[in-house]
Amino acid sequence: MRGVAKIFAALSLAATALLADNTVTAVKVDADLSKIGCGSEVIKKSAKFSKIVLYPQTTVTLNDKKANELNKEAKAMVVDVAALYDGKNVAVIVRWPDSTKNVQKGYKSDVYADGFALQFATTPEDPSKLPYIGMGSDSRPVAIYLQKAVDKFYEPNGNGVVGYQVNPHNTNRFGESLKSFEKRVEALANRDYQKAFVSEGFRSMTEIKDGTASYNADMHYVEPKKIWGGMVVRPLKDEYADLSKGAFPVAVAVWDGEKLNRNGIKHLSSWIAVKLPVLGGEELVAAINEKVKGDVENGKELAMTNCASCHRWKGAQSAPMYMAPDLSNIGGQATAGYIRESIVDPNAVVVPGYNRNAHPNYQWYMTDDKGNRTSTMPPFDWLDKKSLDDLIAYMQTLKAEVEK
Template sequence: MKKALKAAIFGITAGVTALAFSANAGIKDFYKWEVLNAKYVNDELPTDPKADLWKSVPGKKVYLYPQVSVRLNDKKANEIIPRKRLTAALVKVAYNRDNIAVYITWKDKTPSIQPAVTTNAFADGVSIEFPNKFGKGITLPYIGMGDSKHPVTVYLQKEVAGRDYQKSFISEGFGSLTEINEPDVDVVMVYNKGKREWTAVFKRPLKTENSNLKAGLVPIGFAIWDGSQYERDGNKSLSRWKFIRLGKYELDKDYLSYVSWGDMIHKEGDPERGKQLMAQNGCNGCHRYDDQQMAPEGMAPNLYNIGGIAHAPYLRDSIVDPNDVVIKNLNQNRHYNKAGAKDVNGAYPNNDMFTWYIVNPDGTVSSKMPPFNFLPEEDIKDIVAYLKTLRTWKNFK
């Protein structure tokens, strides 16, 4: 009796310790992989990539995955882009009292500068995005430049001959960009022929009329276009949300626990079971992923590398509440209803089966994906654990 009790107590304490350990390990992993520690400086922030400051700021690798959810009307690009390797970028962040500067450098053996007048040569480019609103209780936006409920501010630099192609946008997802003109924003992008790499530095005020980054943990997303690989518009390589730690500002523990949810999912969840659950719940009837290719192409986002582009809390949100973050597929006219009558221009009507959302009478959008909020927490964890394994990074270390 005594012995059994002892064993039971031991069991409980061991369980509690294991739980505490796994939570801490999760946060530790989150810091290691997802958090960019920004350096505070008293001086002006340089936009020159060669400035001394950048030598003293620690960098972190950020991996960018080809975006394939939304595709172009371009057969060649659609063949090349999904086979692209992931892009490894090195990112550094510095800030002072008023401004923040983000330094990003990546290898590119074929610098592509878009000629001033042409339509079929594409530019190299880079962009960063910040959610206009973030923090406790606010879902992260769709990483591919926001969604209608979660707009983002995007800063873009492209290499176009004869002009400084620098733009800022408010974006609510594919195809809904509004150009803005925020004061005191600057971007410099230079190619180093010797090292065969691009470096860009983005500088903006911490607080603009659209977003306030004065917070302990600031989400940031990165996109890179490789012109030689036919990348343009929505077709680019994308990071998942990363988080800048600004040490001068208080860390909101609740927000930290939201964004770091599932960071140990590869150890806590069972991906094999997750894969089975996805088949049982009919996810493969709409989505293509892994060896599950029976869904009609374009019916729903292709999840082949979702584990690289999305992090765990976003995946959980996508499954439990698809209406919160709705991806508008820009290229809906890719599928025509050939049984329908042609319009005055001779075009068939759109085949609505391939539109991912429904426009409600009040103008808001709803996802065509049903919510899977009835699934027990354990099933969701296993599905997320499986989705996280879907990355086609052959050269990932």
């Protein structure tokens, strides 16, 4: 009996460890991944899924009270992530639960689309210095692939440059019948709202339209199971990200149209280490999964004294609303290295922040004439090692509970 109990204890420990672990092991396959879709055999046969937790992104708020409230109360969600590797390309596959399928149709602005994005980054020399999880940061770029469930996204010139949809009734069809016009447009329509970006922070996203980002994305709703599947295949190495160093960082975001999610309001993972079946990458895996040991109670006290005048988080609500990023989910979305760096050297990564025109009294940073940004957060580089560890250990506990 004791043996069995021991095994059960070990099993439940293993299950907890799995949930806490942001690592995905890529499986080597013989198939050419460049042409696969969500329904491909190779995924069914070879993909090994890991459980990854996504947290509501509470750093930002929209000008939409209801959406903000829903997001504030949102729980964390568990998704399945797998990766495949064919020697040249990597495929990252995500499956996430969503009880309602929301497809945005035409111009109906009261319906928001479900969607997902994968963010890839080159492993830096020092893996504790990853890009800011919210779409990269100055001199730490990321490549982002976004797909949304949008019905018939007409791009009448076929080049993917037009940012609006054709309203066929109001379009000059030069005598052509509506039916034949619609047929012709449909042939040009890109039904998948898919985009690739390179970004150094969410105010500097640049869509890659010149074809240099060769990738393939797909998204598919499985009605009986009420889950979305999404995947992105991209080269191991291109001019936007070099993923060939044994392991690479990827992050997953999903939007739920039903919950009015759009733009910054979404669920977002922390960095996930995808371990390739080649040598190297152990440092990245370790950096991404670092759990700082410290006295959480003391960390909380330090945070209340030193941080709560500017930052808000669940349990500390006295700072003015727009003064600094909300830290309610920092423990779910940031690595220990990022939190450490943010505390001792705020200028290393300056969070792009709010629309400065909308909140002129709460500037998160100053910009000099060369465009360099200096954070308004003072560096806490005077903290001794123990206090710093206690503070980080506390920050790592700040995250929403997982949806049951």
